Amino acid sequence: MTDYKELIAEAIYDESLGLSKDEIKGWIEIPGDESMGDYAFPCFRLAKVLRKAPPLIAADIAGRVSDAEAFAKVENVNAYVNFFIDRAFFAKELIKDINEAGESYGRSNVGQGRKVIVEYSSPNIAKPFHIGHIRSTVIGNAIYKLYDATGYDTFRINHLGDYGTQFGKMIVAYRKWGSEEELAKEPIKSLLGYYTKFHEEAEKHPELNDEARETFVKLEAGEPEELALWEKFRKLSLEEFNRVYGMLGIEFDSYNGESFYSDKMERFVDELKEKGLLVESQGAQIVDLEEYGLGAAMIKKSDGSTLYVTRDIAAAVYRKETYDFYKCIYVVASQQNLHFKQWKKVLELMGYEWQKDCIHVPFGLVSLSDGDDIKMMSTREGRVVFLEDVLNTAVEKTKEIMLEKEATGIDVDEVAKEVGIGAVIFQELSNNRIKDYVFSWDKVLNFDGETGPYVQYTHARASSVLRKAAAEGADLSKTENFDSKYLESDSAYTLAKLIYRVPTVVIEATDKYEPSILTRHLVDIAQAFNKFYHDEHILVDNEDEKYAKLALVKASKTVIANCLGLLGIKAPERM
């Protein structure tokens, strides 16, 4: 495929400018208005160096490239050079590329040979998996897929919250008020109930807290009874989480959570001491980060137990030593910005230069509307929406719509899952991840407009045209070699251009840890396809025209499916 920016940069490049070709490429714009061409170069920037008026520079550049076969027209307007691509030439090259690449169109190998760790989801065990957890889970999964698609060697970690005094409380509560049958039936609900009851009782009987602390000490020391209970809680919790992960189509390479690092921290406490970073403050051990405006990072509590920062230091070093990562990405809520800044600063002070390769990818808060107020979710106060309920409701709603439309010849249950769950995932990946949002049933169950079902519908529609063509006896292998002069219309060309940009968009989304960039682009593609579909009849009598258009339909279908795949969403043939 022709690299248009390269062609343009070559025409403009001149040693006397004192600019590299890459710098020139960076200045090439894609005009919002198509009447201004496909690419544009603003000449204001060269005016100073060349000491020449921008319009004159533009005229000069325009004169130099007008003969390239890739461009139909090059002109200068208001100090811009506008480049118009030859549409037939472009469509031919592009569709040939997609036919050859197939499922791998959009993928690249820019990251080859580099290890990238993505830590995401990371729920606390024995607590329900609610709508707030969807963010880390779904965004993290998309980021993993993006890194995988750009050729990196990836490793997915679910850093479970499976350690801390809370488990001392849980064990005490279970022994006092729990039952095995209850636990087996509804593990998380029961455990949460015990935990809540513990807090209520502990207000009246503070000695329960001491008992919990002692129990946790036993657990840490590896006492068999306590350890067995903890393992049971962990196992049951994970089974419930896996049910949700299964619905979402999400897997991990490691479930090593906080407990995994419980015996790997002392070494760093010593190291901090040796390096003179640790100071005592109010009975606790801290690293003073006041001079960096980061307050104090607490390493050990006054009772000698460790904290979040301590465990994250141990985890980071363990991962660096075990995997020698190029990047270690933490998909964790923006509420923890300060924690990550402190943690990185401590690693830096310890002399671990690779801390710069540890990236916190933050995302905004999900809250709930509580009457007139908007509040954070709170499991204990019962203000919570379970993710599994959201997924199931979305699937049911989809099924209703499908039955209304009297879908025949389709596995309704299977497709309803793909569409309903796809809708929830898509919604989550639509906005910039940093934005806060208020959960709303109306919004998550809306399937019109810029939604997952809209994109899936577009895919199903493309599939349908291809099916129909085949049923009418068309030989689809003729879409491999077609006359692209039939793809010069505005709607066909707009669609082709969007498809052409997919590999670039995938890389951009990866580099910025921002799946929504791809989601948005995918909506643009779907819109362009639907416009093309409306504007033009595809299955026309003229065979040459028909196969050219079918080639574009097939390419669109491939690309839409590939992009959905990168977001973790299925692309049904019918819906």
Place this chain on the structure above:
RNA sequence: GCGCUCGUAGCUCAGUGGAUAGAGUGUCUCACUCCGAAUGAGAAGGUCGCGAGUUCGAUCCUCGCCGGGCGCACCA
């Protein structure tokens, strides 16, 4: 109080140091004898929170305000 972050159409959100700031949704219209109407087209809707500064040019960068969210040591 300090730090981080967000503020763009009624609502939900894109957007870029450059040409006339865009979608979706909602409202009002139009289009299924025609390849899937979960669709497409049109109308209407804007002081890009406010004020300075840098620049040939700022919605975008800098500073100061205003408003919302989050965080600020024994939770994670």
